[in-house]
Amino acid sequence: MISKIIKLTFILAFFGIFQMSGQEIKFDGDPDASFENARNLAFNQQRKQAQDTLLFILTKYPDYHDIRSFLATTYSWDGEYKKARKEFDYILEKDKESKTTWIAAIKNELWGDLPYVAIEMTNNALKKFPNDAELLYLKASAQEKTNNPLEALNTLELILTQNPDDQKAKEYKTSLNNDLSRNAIGITSSVDIYSDVFDPMQYYALTYRRQTKYGSIIGRVNFNRRFNENGLQYEVDLYPKIAKGLYAYVNIGLSKSFLFPDVRYGLEFYKSLPKSFEVSLGIRTLKYSTTTNIYTGSLGWYTGNSYLAFRPYFTPGETGTSKSGTLTYRKYRSDADNYLGVALSVGFSPEINQFNINEDAAKFVDLKAQRINLSYYFTSSNKQNAWGTQFGVSHQEIIFDQGNYFWIYSVALSWELKFK
Known part of the structure; x- marks a missing residue:
C-alpha cells in the first residue's frame, strides 16, 4: 500500500512538473517591449536570438502582423526564402490591405530569384493599390530579371507619367536604356614620348562592340606609327559565356606590317569564386619570325566599390623564362564605366610592352622595366557617352643597350558611344 502511494505521488509530481514546464514556455510579457528588443x-x-524572441511572442499573439512580418524579413536576410514566404502568406491571407507586407513579400521573391512569382504578386498588390510607385518599381525589377527590359521600361514610364521627378525611377530608366544599348563604337588615341633614343610613337584604334546573349564581340582596327613607319592590325575579341560564373576570353589579330606580329592570339578562362573572388588562366601567342608564348592568369577580388587584381606573365625566351606582373586597383563610382584606377607593373612582358618591339619578341623577355599607370573613366549623365584618360610613366631597360635605361611617358584618350 505504501509503495502504491509513493508511485502515485511520483506520477502526480512528474505531471505537475511537466505542466509547469509547459506553462513556462508560454509568452507572458509586454509584446511591444519584447518586439523592440528583438x-x-x-x-x-x-x-x-531575435528570431527566437519573435517566435516566442507569436505563441501568444499569432496575429501580431508587424512581428510576423519582421520575422519573415529576417528570414529573407538570411536567405531562408521559403520560411519567409510561409510567414508572409499567413499575413496576406488575413490582411491584404497592408502595402508594407506586399512590398516585403515581393522583395523576398526577387531575392529568392523567383521573378515570375514576384510579377504575379505585384499584379495582385496593384489591384489593391493601383498605380503605386513602389509596387510598379518592384514590378519593373522583376520584369528585368525575366529578361524583359522593354516591359520594365514601359512599367517605369507609368511611374514617370504620374511623377516626372521620381529620381529613383529616372535613374533606373537610364540604367535600362544603357543595358539595351547593345552596340558601341569607340576611338582610342595614345602617344609614347621617350626621354632618349626614340622619337614619339603614336597609336590609334577604332573599335566596334556588340553585346549578345552569348557574350561580347569586339572588332578593332589598330594603327601604329613607329620608326617613321605606319602599320595596321586587325583584331577580334570574344567573351563567350560558358556556364554560370564561367566565361572565356578569345583573341585573334592579323597584320602584314612589321610593326605588329603577323599573328597574335589568346585564350583565357575566368571563374567566379566565393567571397567575390575571380581567377583566370590563359595563354597569349605572338608570331613574328619565331613564335613567342606568354602564359598568364589573374586573381581578382571585388570588395564594396573596389577591385584589386594581380596578373603575372611567364614568357620562355632564349635566356630563360621571364617573369613579370601587374597589380591593379580600381575604385568604382556609379557603375563599371565610372572609376579611378592605378596599375603598377614590374618586369618586361611582350604582352604589355608589345609596341616597344618589332621583331622576335623572345629576344627581349629578360629586359627590366617598372611602370605606373593612372586612369580615370567617366560617362555622360545618360550613360551613352564614355570617356577615358590614362597617364603612365615607365622606366625601361634599352633593348639594344641592356644596363642602360630610358623613361617613357604615355598619354591616352578614349571615347565610346553606345547605341541600340
Missing part, C-alpha cells in the same frame, strides 16, 4: 538584436547581427 529588433535591436536583429540589427546588431544577433539574428537567431
